[in-house]
Amino acid sequence: MSSLRAKIQDVFNEPACEQNRGKDAKARKKGCSKPLAPGAAAGGCAFDGAKILLQPITDVAQLIHAPLACEGNSWDNRGAASSGPTLWRTSFTTDLTELDVVMGQGERKLFKAIREIKEAYGPPAIFVYPTCVTALIGDDIEAVCKRAAEKFGLPVVPINAPGFVGSKNLGNKLAGEALLDHVIGAAEPDDAGPYDINILGEFNLSGEFWLVKPLLDRLGIRVRACIPGDARYLDIACAHRARAAMMVCSTALINLARKMEQRWDIPFFEGSFYGITDTSEALRQISQLLVKKGADPEILGRTEALIAEEEAIAWKKLAAYRPRLEGKRVLLNTGGVKSWSVVHALMEIGIEIVGTSVKKSTVEDKERIKQILKDDNHMFEQMAARELYAMLSECKADIMLSGGRTQFIALKAKTPWLDINQERQHPYAGYDGMVELVRQIDLAIHNPIWRQVREPAPWDCQPAVRQELPRTKSETATLHVVQELAGTTAGNFGEC
Known part of the structure; x- marks a missing residue:
């Protein structure tokens, strides 16, 4: 827990956040939100934030070391989409029971679950999440993961973000710290080039990043790693060889972007792919960063040509609306x-x-x-x-x-x-x-x-009087009396 405390304190003292820099030392220690009490963190806790950020890595097995109720619906997690593996849609949990807690069987059960996943699915990596229960009883997740990695010959990564330590946003940042400590830099690509970039904080919701990637492909820009949307473990492990990065969601991964710039000299900017102007500006800034890192300046001209072509097509389509x-x-x-x-x-x-x-x-x-x-x-x-x-x-x-x-x-x-x-x-x-x-x-x-739906409901209207059959003199006289009492005429009597 001492390492977790240090990690949280490091996240709270984020120098790349302007709001954080404006605080005094005492306020900075409190972070951006109040810590959550155990049992009161459902739906917005640090565990939830960490899993939301890492689950779209499509070929990794996500193992929740906790009672069954801590795992949610993996199939519909945030609407992220995958172009290949579907392992990320499968829920894995140790299903810790009261008896396991009392008898101290948590760590042994976790090790067994890792072995079963390795044998049944053979993933390139397994991410292990403790929650409130397993963190409070003191299960040493990092030691079990280290032993399992040595035993089974694959990365077993502890994602140390139990729910009670803070908000969902804090969990996002702790997940980014886990990637820095255990994943990014774990492999070396054999095809690194001057046009490689990372996209940080893009979840590929409803497959929307697939509308942007073809634009980058036409410019000869390769997305080395899109974290986490439609990513693979090996992509993220080689992300440190990118030349530039674009940060889509600063509230989630600003710490990851800053530390990657410090460690591997990967400059970044914050941009958006929503809207015509912002999409064009994002493409320009990506090209400019690549040129500063040694890419051929001719990419700037090609970028402007692509932007002019795509903007003309988009505005023509929007003119009808x-x-x-x-x-x-x-x-x-x-x-x-x-x-x-x-x-x-x-x-x-x-x-x-x-x-x-x-x-x-x-x-x-x-x-x-x-x-x-x-x-x-x-x-x-x-x-x-x-x-x-x-x-x-x-x-x-x-x-x-x-x-x-x-x-x-x-x-x-x-x-x-x-x-x-x-x-x-x-x-x-x-x-x-x-x-x-x-x-x-x-x-x-x-x-x-x-x-x-804005019209009055039929049952709020009085039924209209029909004059289909001839009336006798007596019936006609009675109708006139009723109309006089109601203050209506035969033309509008009973209409809504």
């Missing part, structure tokens, strides 16, 4: 890099942003939003469900973009909604991804179902 969407109001209830990158992307086609959440955004993310929106009146840290409902029901937004947790607020307010978070079914990165995002927004806003 501009008249239908220009002036439409969007409420963006998400966070992190999407809080500014998607804002910029939507404003490019004339959509108005009435609000954007910055709950999981860094100080740098918030500054970008201020620059894009020209003020901070449209930023909110967190909005309660009743406030979201009031805003939507009062028609202050034409559509809400958010995650699945708040979709029912929009549906209750009879407002169009589009999934923008990790569970989404459509890729939105790159030039083609921007066109797809706009297409989905157009489909959602102009779906005829919204006109129907």
Whole structure:
């Protein structure tokens, strides 16, 4: 536990974080969030963050050393996609019981589980995660992993991020530290070149990185490692030979990017592949970093030619949507890099942003939003469900973009909604991804179902009086009396 404490303290003292540098020594020790109590960390703990970050490494076996309930649904983890191996979709757990804890059988059970995975699946590596229970009872995960690696001849990596040590974001960073300590630099590539780069913090949600990689391929730029989206263990082990890096999500892996620059002289920048302008700028910065590291300057010209070609195609496709969407109001209830990158992307086609959440955004993310929106009146840290409902029901937004947790607020307010978070079914990165995002927004806003659900329900309307059969004088006189009492005429009696 002493090594874990030192690792956490190192993460809290992150020099590449501007917000952290602005704190005094006492505030810096507390980190960015309060430590979580054991048993109160479900859904947002350090273990959850570590596993979320590392699970998209597709050929690695992820072993959870814990009671069965600590393992979640691996098949639907964040919507990341793989172009090959599916081992990452399989759940492995030691299924620790009360008897194992009392009898001190945890470490032996862990060693046995590692052996079974090796024999049944033969993965290139196994990642082992302790959780609150196994960390509190003192199982020596690192010693077991070291012994298993020697015995079975494959890397067995301890991911020391039990849930109670902190938030999901802290778990992201501890997972990055584990990659630095045990994986990156563990192998040497035989084909390193001047156009190799790393992409950090890209999860390949719904396969959206596959919309960006062909652009890099056309420029002759090779992605040595995309961490973690659609990655292989060997890719990450050789990531230290890249010439430059792009960081997509700074809140998750800024420590990894900084330390790789210190150890292996890999310069990095933070960028986004959401929106036409940001995608073009990201391609430019990648090319510029490669040239600074020794690549042929002619790549700069090829990059500008590619950008001009792709932008022209994308704007031509978007022209059909501009008249239908220009002036439409969007409420963006998400966070992190999407809080500014998607804002910029939507404003490019004339959509108005009435609000954007910055709950999981860094100080740098918030500054970008201020620059894009020209003020901070449209930023909110967190909005309660009743406030979201009031805003939507009062028609202050034409559509809400958010995650699945708040979709029912929009549906209750009879407002169009589009999934923008990790569970989404459509890729939105790159030039083609921007066109797809706009297409989905157009489909959602102009779906005829919204006109129907906003109409009064049939049971709220009185049945109309029909005049199909001839009436007698007595029936006609009675009808006139009823109409006079109701204050209606025969033309509108009973209509809704």
